[in-house]
Amino acid sequence: MVFFFTCSEPKYVVFMGKDKFENEELLKYSWPEDIWFHVDKLSSAHVYLRLPLGSVDLSGVKDKDVAKQRLLEALNSVPEGIIMEMAQLTK
Numbered sequence: 260m261v262f263f264f265t266c267s268e269p270k271y272v273v274f275m276g277k278d279k280f281e282n283e284e285l286l287k288y289s290w291p292e293d294i295w296f297h298v299d300k301l302s303s304a305h306v307y308l309r310l311p312l313g314s315v316d317l318s319g320v321k322d323k324d325v326a327k328q329r330l331l332e333a334l335n336s337v338p339e340g341i342i343m344e345m346a347q348l349t350k
């Protein structure tokens with residue numbers, strides 16, 4: 260069963276898989292508002308931070324650069340404390 264909880268700011272929801280099967284389920288059902296945290300080239304938890312609904316509006320966007328910019332803006336809107344919580348969960 261995938262872990263599901265809120266972090267220090269209740270507007271953010273966190274999902275975390277405990278093994279590769281749960282990680283695949285998380286990936287399968289992820290939303291555009293999900294930011295994925297994982298340690299590159301090492302075994303670690305897959306942690307998804309779900310931004311508030313509507314934080315990433317990609318409807319009608321066909322230009323990859325525009326989509327990338329919107330995703331970066333959404334990522335930059337996340338407080339540093341929340342990023343640190345996600346990093347702690349991932350390690």
